[in-house]
Amino acid sequence: xxxxxxxxxxxxxxxxxxxxxxxxxxxxxxxxxxxxxxxxxxxxxxxxxxxxxxxxxxxxxxxxxxxxxxxxxxxxxxxxxxxxxxxxxxxxxxxxxxxxxxxxxxxxxxxxxxxxxxxxxxxxxxxxxxxxxxxxxxxxxxxxxxxxxxxxxxxxxxxxxxxxxxxxxxxxxxxxxxxxxxxxxxxxxxxxxxxxxxxxxxxxxxxxxxxxxxxxxxxxxxxxxxxxxxxxxxxxxxxxxxxxxxxxxxxxxxxxxxxxxxxxxxxxxxxxxxxxxxxxxxxxxxxxxxxxxxxxxxxxxxxxxxxxxxxxxxxxxxxxxxxxxxxxxxxxxxxxxxxxxxxxxxxxxxxxx
Amino acid sequence: xxxxxxxxxxxxxxxxxxxxxxxxxxxxxxxxxxxxxxxxxxxxxxxxxxxxxxxxxxxxxxxxxxxxxxxxxxxxxxxxxxxxxxxxxxxxxxxxxxxxxxxxxxxxxxxxxxxxxxxxxxxxxxxxxxxxxxxxxxxxxxxxxxxxxxxxxxxxxxxxxxxxxxxxxxxxxxxxxxxxxxxxxxxxxxxxxxxxxxxxxxxxxxxxxxxxxxxxxxxxxxxxxxxxxxxxxxxxxxxxxxxxxxxxxxxxxxxxxxxxxxxxxxxxxxxxxxxxxxxxxxxxxxxxxxxxxxxxxxxxxxxxxxxxxxxxxxxxxxxxxxxxxxxxxxxxxxxxxxxxxxxxxxxxxxxxx
DNA sequence: CTGAAAGCGCTTACAG
DNA sequence: CTGAAAGCGCTTACAG
Numbered sequence: 001x002x003x004x005x006x007x008x009x010x011x012x013x014x015x016x017x018x019x020x021x022x023x024x025x026x027x028x029x030x031x032x033x034x035x036x037x038x039x040x041x042x043x044x045x046x047x048x049x050x051x052x053x054x055x056x057x058x059x060x061x062x063x064x065x066x067x068x069x070x071x072x073x074x075x076x077x078x079x080x081x082x083x084x085x086x087x088x089x090x091x092x093x094x095x096x097x098x099x100x101x102x103x104x105x106x107x108x109x110x111x112x113x114x115x116x117x118x119x120x121x122x123x124x125x126x127x128x129x130x131x132x133x134x135x136x137x138x139x140x141x142x143x144x145x146x147x148x149x150x151x152x153x154x155x156x157x158x159x160x161x162x163x164x165x166x167x168x169x170x171x172x173x174x175x176x177x178x179x180x181x182x183x184x185x186x187x188x189x190x191x192x193x194x195x196x197x198x199x200x201x202x203x204x205x206x207x208x209x210x211x212x213x214x215x216x217x218x219x220x221x222x223x224x225x226x227x228x229x230x231x232x233x234x235x236x237x238x239x240x241x242x243x244x245x246x247x248x249x250x251x252x253x254x255x256x257x258x259x260x261x262x263x264x265x266x267x268x269x270x271x272x273x274x275x276x277x278x279x280x281x282x283x284x285x286x287x288x289x290x291x292x293x294x295x296x297x298x299x300x301x302x303x304x305x306x307x308x309x310x311x312x313x314x315x316x317x318x319x320x321x322x323x324x325x326x327x328x329x330x331x332x333x334x335x336x337x338x339x340x341x342x343x344x345x346x347x348x349x350x351x352x353x
Numbered sequence: 354x355x356x357x358x359x360x361x362x363x364x365x366x367x368x369x370x371x372x373x374x375x376x377x378x379x380x381x382x383x384x385x386x387x388x389x390x391x392x393x394x395x396x397x398x399x400x401x402x403x404x405x406x407x408x409x410x411x412x413x414x415x416x417x418x419x420x421x422x423x424x425x426x427x428x429x430x431x432x433x434x435x436x437x438x439x440x441x442x443x444x445x446x447x448x449x450x451x452x453x454x455x456x457x458x459x460x461x462x463x464x465x466x467x468x469x470x471x472x473x474x475x476x477x478x479x480x481x482x483x484x485x486x487x488x489x490x491x492x493x494x495x496x497x498x499x500x501x502x503x504x505x506x507x508x509x510x511x512x513x514x515x516x517x518x519x520x521x522x523x524x525x526x527x528x529x530x531x532x533x534x535x536x537x538x539x540x541x542x543x544x545x546x547x548x549x550x551x552x553x554x555x556x557x558x559x560x561x562x563x564x565x566x567x568x569x570x571x572x573x574x575x576x577x578x579x580x581x582x583x584x585x586x587x588x589x590x591x592x593x594x595x596x597x598x599x600x601x602x603x604x605x606x607x608x609x610x611x612x613x614x615x616x617x618x619x620x621x622x623x624x625x626x627x628x629x630x631x632x633x634x635x636x637x638x639x640x641x642x643x644x645x646x647x648x649x650x651x652x653x654x655x656x657x658x659x660x661x662x663x664x665x666x667x668x669x670x671x672x673x674x675x676x677x678x679x680x681x682x683x684x685x686x687x688x689x690x691x692x693x694x695x696x697x698x699x700x701x702x703x704x705x706x
Numbered sequence: 707c708t709g710a711a712a713g714c715g716c717t718t719a720c721a722g
Numbered sequence: 723c724t725g726a727a728a729g730c731g732c733t734t735a736c737a738g
Binding site: 082099122136 | 383493651
C-alpha cells in the first residue's frame with residue numbers, strides 16, 4: 001500500500017527500439033494519490049479530501065497537495081472513483097441513426113452541457129434496429145450514470161425495463177412514467193397545412209417513416225386531424241426507410257396517389273423524393289409541393305430549396321441532458337412544456353397544380 | 354465480503370410516490386459475482402474464471418455458474434474490471450468538428466469495428482479549438498485504452514506527449530513516430546486539375562482551410578505542385594472557417610482574384626461559396642468552376658451538383674480503430690499504404706470562361 | 707484538521 | 723479444478 005503501480009512499471013525494463021514511437025512498455029503508470037501522499041507526507045485520505053472538497057482542510061496543506069498534484073501531472077482515475085461512489089461521471093446518448101444530420105445539433109448541444117457539468121458522453125447509434133438498440137442500451141448502462149434515448153425504436157415496456165436499472169430520459173418519445181422531452185409538432189404542421197390550403201391544395205399525402213417511431217405517429221396523427229378538420233383529403237404512403245433512398249423509392253407510389261402535395265416524415269425522405277421528381281422531370285413545386293421535417297443540414301441546398309418544419313433539436317438535447325442530470329441526482333422533475341416546431345418556408349411548395 | 358451492495362440497498366427503504374416512475378431509491382443494486390457465488394456455492398474467484406475463461410474449469414460447474422449468472426441477469430461491472438486489469442474496454446474518438454458531415458461515415462465505421470471487438474467508443478469533438486482538443490484528449494485518456502485523433506489541430510509535440518501516456522493513432526495527419534492512417538490526396542487532385550486543364554483553365558485558386566490542419570497543407574501543396582508543373586497559375590485564398598459560412602465569406606476575395614476555377618479545402622466551404630455565387634448571380638460553372646473535397650452528404654444536392662474529391666473516410670475510420678487495437682495490444686505495426694482519393698465529376702466544373 | 711481502516715467489484719498469482 | 727488472499731485507486735464513515 002505504500003507504493004503503487006509497480007505491477008505495470010515492470011514494463012519499463014524493455015528497451016524501446018530505434019523508432020521514436022512509444023511502445024506500451026515505455027509508458028509509465030500515471031501517478032496516484034499515493035504518490036502525492038508520499039511526496040507531501042500526508043495520508044492518501046487527506047489527498048483525496050484536498051482534491052475533492054476544497055476548503056475542508058488546512059489551507060496550507062491543501063495548497064501543498066494541489067501543488068504536488070499539479071507537479072506530478074496527476075489526473076484522477078475515473079474508474080477507481082466509480083467503484084466506491086457508484087458514479088461513473090458519464091452519460092449515454094443513444095440515437096436511432098448517427099448518419100441522420102438531424103442529430104447533429106442535438107449531439108453537440110448535449111455534449112456541451114455535459115462537459116459544462118464535468119460529465120463525459122458516450123455516444124452510440126442503433127442503426128434503426130430495435131434489437132441493436134436494446135443490446136447497446138444494456139451494454140451502455142453498465143458504464144454510465146444514466147441514459148438519454150433519442151428517437152427510440154423500442155417498445156414502451158422495454159424502455160420501462162431499462163429505466164428500472166438506471167436513470168433514463170427519452171427525447172422524441174412519450175412513455176408512461178418515463179421523463180421525456182418532446183417537441184410539439186402541431187404548430188409547424190398547422191402552419192404548413194394552412195399554407196397548403198391557401199395555395200389551393202385539397203388532396204395531400206403523408207409519406208411515412210418507421211412504424212416503430214413515436215414521432216412518426218405524432219406527425220401523421222396531427223397532419224391527419226388538421227387535414228380532416230379543414231376538409232382536405234389525406235392518405236398515408238409507406239416508405240421503406242427514413243432515408244433519401246427511402247424517399248426516392250416511394251416516388252412511384254406518390255405519383256400514383258394523385259395528390260398535389262406531400263408532407264414527408266423527415267427531410268431525408270423529402271430530399272430523396274425531391275431528387276427523384278427532378279430526375280423524372282416532375283416539376284416541384286409546379287406539379288407537386290413537398291414539405292420535409294427537421295430542417296437538417298443541406299435542406300436549403302437543392303433547387304428548389306426544401307420547405308420544411310424545423311425541430312428544436314439542439315434545445316431538446318440540452319434539456320434532455322439537464323433532465324437526466326436531475327434524475328440521476330434523485331430529483332423527480334415534471335415534463336416541461338413541449339418545444340414548438342416552426343414552419344420554414346422555402347421553395348418547394350407552390351399553388352396546387 | 355459475504356454480502357454486497359447493502360450500502361446502496363438502503364435506498365430501497367424510501368417509498369416511491371404515486372407515480373410509476375422509477376426513482377433512484379427503487380433501483381436495486383445490480384448483481385455481482387458474489388451473488389452468483391452464493392447462489393451456486395462456489396467462490397467468487399471461480400465465478401470470475403467461469404465467466405472469463407470458458408473451458409478452464411469443470412464443465413458442470415461452469416454451466417451452473419453461467420446459468421445462475423443468466424438467471425440473475427448478471428452484467429459485468431466494467432469499472433470494477435478496469436481497476437485490476439488496467440483495461441477499460443473503451444476507445445476515445447476525437448474529431449475536429451462533429452458538425453461536419455464528412456465524419457459521418459468515419460464515425461459509424463469506427464463504431465462498427467469497435468463493437469465487433471466488444472469495445473465501446475467515447476466520441477467527442479473539439480470544435481476546431483486546439484485548446485479544447487488538448488483538454489478533451491487529456492480528460493478522455495483517463496478513461497480509455499487508447500485514442501483516435503481525427504484531423505487533429507494540435508502541434509506535433511502535443512500529439513507526441515499524448516501518445517506517451519496511452520496508445521494513440523492519428524487519422525488525416527502525419528506525425529513523427531505516431532501511427533497514422535492517411536488518405537492520399539494526389540490521385541483525386543491530379544485528376545481534378547487534369548480536367549480543369551483540359552477545360553482550358555489557366556488561372557486557378559485554392560480556397561484554404563485551417564492553418565492548423567495538416568490535411569489543408571497536403572491539399573494546398575499537391576495542388577500547387579501540379580499546377581506549377583502544368584503551367585497553370587495558382588493562388589491561395591484564405592477563409593475564416595472551414596464551414597459554409599467561411600466559404601460564403603470568401604466570395605469577394607475569390608471574385609477579386611480573377612480566376613476561372615477554385616479548388617476548395619472541403620465541401621462545406623465549396624458549398625458556401627457555390628451558394629454565394631448563385632445569390633450574386635455569378636454563374637457556376639459558366640463563369641467559375643468549383644471543386645470541393647470530401648464528398649459529404651448533400652454535395653450532390655445543389656444545382657449544379659458539386660464536383661468533388663472523395664475521401665475514403667469510412668475506410669480510414671475502420672483502419673484507424675484496427676490500428677489502435679493493435680497498438681493497445683503492444684503490437685508495432687507499420688503505416689499502411691495511403692488510401693486513394695477519387696475525383697467525383699458532377700456539375701460544378703465547365704469550360705474556362 | 708487528519709489518519710487508519712474498510713470497502714467498492716473485480717482479477718490473478720499462489721497454494722492446495 | 724478450485725479457494726483464500728492480495729491488490730487495483732479511490733472514498734468515506736469513524737476515531738482521535
